[in-house]
Amino acid sequence: MSSIISAQPQAAHQLDPHHVPADHDDFDAEGHGDGAAKLPSLAQIKRKLTTKQGWLGDYDFGFLCMPQLPFSLGKGKKKTRPTPFYALEQEMPISLALVCGLQHALAMLAGLITPPIIFANQLGFNASQQNQMVAVSLIASGILSALQMSRFPIPFTNKKYWLGTGLITVVGTSFATLSTASAIFTSLYADGTCPSSVVDGVTVRGNCPEAYGALIGTSCLCSLLEMGLAFVSPKVLKRIFPPVVTGTVILLIGASLVGESGFLNWGGGSGNCHSRPETGFFALCPNINAPRAYQWGDARYIGLGFLSYVTIIIVEFFGSPAMKSASIIMGLLVGCIVAAPLGYTSASSITSAPAITFLWVHTFPLRIHGPSILPMLCVYISLAMEATGDITASSEASRQPVEGRLFDSRVQGGILADGVNGCISGLMMNPPVSIFAQNNGVISITRCANRFAGYLCSAILVLFGVLAKISGVFLAIPAPVLGGVTTFLFSSVAVSGLKVLSLTSFTRRDRMILASALSLGLGNLLVDDWSSYIFTYAGPNAALKGFMNSIIIVLSTPFLIAGIVASLLNALLPADPDSAPTHSDEDEDDELERVEAAKPARRVSSSVDDDIKQA
Known part of the structure; x- marks a missing residue:
């Protein structure tokens, strides 16, 4: 996930070559229609x-497939044919849609196969269960991505509320769930719900499908919270969850x-072997x-993982845009080839x-696991924050407005679809x-924001999941590779937070919030058992x-x-009296609308989209 939250820039309309100031209540006044998905005609x-x-x-397929080095050397100021941009509703050639759809699917694969593999290892699942979990992750992602992309109004709301973004906003298993799920599983093994045994002084977890059922059953219930948040104004959400909260x-x-997960697997595995029992x-x-x-941390494991890690960096130097x-x-x-x-x-x-x-x-x-409800509610709040930023980034990359009624309805529809999809x-x-935000980089690189390519991406993911042998290939990947x-992948998530x-x-106020939140968050991260001795009640x-x-799950x-403390x-903290007076987001939006209303409505033509990079 290369960019989980992207901030809405000031005067963001300058990024959009088709922007018209949004002073009217009608979607068409913005020059983009209502953004709803439309079926092609038989003639088309x-x-x-x-x-x-x-x-x-x-389309210039050479641009997409030609490695950057050494073929970019010596070009100087030589002119090249510009690659066309395929907008949301523009008619698109089938071959290009297949290539771009495959690119989106490949960009998602690592993020889709990692969570089920981690869950399966934590719960002692057998090979058959692991294979099915990977397949289900791929199939669910394909189907639910298509639902998120198919924007349509909720009946009887007069197009006030929508479901879906109408953009190429693909979805996959959220990384925010992994840490919380790990704490939930630990709790279930500790209270005897899941079987475990001690072998040679090492606690070995048994197969526990009940724990996985408790996680997904509780998540179904808690998804109602995110559905409710979808009906809160995006401006209100941004005031409640400013960057100092979401970034932390x-x-x-x-x-x-x-x-x-990442560093433990790099050393040889994230299971019981990482404690190096004799x-x-x-x-x-x-x-x-x-x-x-070999023993955990063996140089052969470290080297194998480093080969995969450094390959990602080398591709950035020499690879084509597709690579x-x-x-x-x-x-x-x-890594697998070696x-x-x-x-x-x-x-x-x-x-x-x-x-x-x-x-x-x-x-x-x-089943509904009571102690997991509060932590999962917090997870869904973070997913709503995540979706707001991701939809902003998708709109920017797709040359759609990032302000006005259409954009606000995309945020509302995206958060609602996120909850429904959950x-x-x-x-x-x-x-x-x-929502997987790394696909915004694919939009920028391929210059394709067309929904047709997004639907083909969904179909490819479903096909990968149905062909179970492909899931078996992913499970055969060695843990160090x-x-x-995944260490690189997870680190990119942390960079997005920065x-x-x-x-x-x-300001002093921001530093106080950040220091207070990180005190508990980083402390918990570095000393992971500090909260396990707070509550030791064992009564009836x-x-x-x-x-x-x-x-305990929340504290651990x-x-x-950290998110709760920051929020x-x-x-509660008063404004810093020593800081310069600032305007709220709502005041800035109102001022921008007043300035734009004084200008004649016009279309701004530019090609700055070539410089927009979300990768």
Whole structure:
């Protein structure tokens, strides 16, 4: 996730070559219609399928596929043919739509396969369950992405409320869920809900589908909160969750994932072997029966992970635009190409996988876990904050307005679809999903914001999930290769948090909020067992025990406790009297509208979109 929250720039209309000041109540006054998805006519379908222009168009595929180095050397000021930009509703050649859709799918793959693999390892799932979880993640992402892209008004609301953004806003399992889920699973193993045993002094977790069912069942219930937030004004949400709050949350999400998963896998595995027991089944990583098993932190593991990590950097130097947008997959590919001949991979996950699969082949016992409700509510609040920034970035990259009624309705529809998707995802046996912002970089690189390419991306993801052998291939990736790539991926999440924090003015008040939140968040991250001794109640009152477990889950999740502290202090601390007076976002928007209303309505033509990069 390269850019989870993107701030709305001042005078953002300058980025849009088709912007008309939004002073009217009608969507059409903005020059973009209402943004709803429209079915093509029969004539359009016939022309697309039967003509060369319909299949190939005039897109510069050389630009997309030509490596940057050494082919960019010596060009000087040589003119090149500009690559056309395919707007949201513009007719698009089939071949280009397939290429761009595949690019979006490849950019998402690492983010889609990582969470189910992490969940499966934490819960002791067998190979069949792991394969199905990866397949479900791909299928659910494809279906729910299509729902998010298909913007339509809610009946009987006179187009006041919408479902979906109408942009290429693809979705996948949210990384914000990982840290919270880890704390929930730890709680369920600790209270005896899930089986565990001690082997040679090491606690080994048993297979626990009940814990996964509790996670997704509770998430279905808590998704109602995000649906409710969709009906709150975006301006109000931005005042409640300013950059000092959202940036802190995102920074700690990324940092937590690096420590809990990325770096552990890079060293050989995130399971029980990372404690380096001297004897027993986990004396070596991932276990003593692995084809190439060594102690955690062995130089061979570190080197294999470093190869994947450095491949991502090399692609940035030499790769073509298409390769850059799929750099994470390139890292996985190079790591696997080296690891397979050396014996680090096993084909068992591929041979044991069925030819095809679909949803509900394996199901989990859905239930509401009381102590998990409060933490999951906090997760959905963070998903709403995340969606607001992601939709802003998608609108910018797609040359759509980032202010006015159309933009506000896209934010409202996107948050509502995020909540609805969270509930549907749970019923599909998949954790909550959120918008994947790294695909905004794909829009900028390919110069394609067309919904047709987005729908083909959804179809490709569903196809990858249905072909279960593909899921088996992903499961065969060695842990160090996966760790080298996901460490980079999770670090980019933390960088996105730093980007958001850079938008603050860093007054004394901001520094106080940030320091107070990071005191608990970073402290919890570095000393992860500090909260486990606060509540030790073991009496017969199940309700009291459940409430205490809920508090412990929040306290032991760095981004949750930091986000709560930052939000409370932002609401309660008085303004800094020594800082320069500032205007609220609403005042700035009103002033901008007054200035624009004094000018004649006109279309601004420019090509600054070539400089907009969200990767």
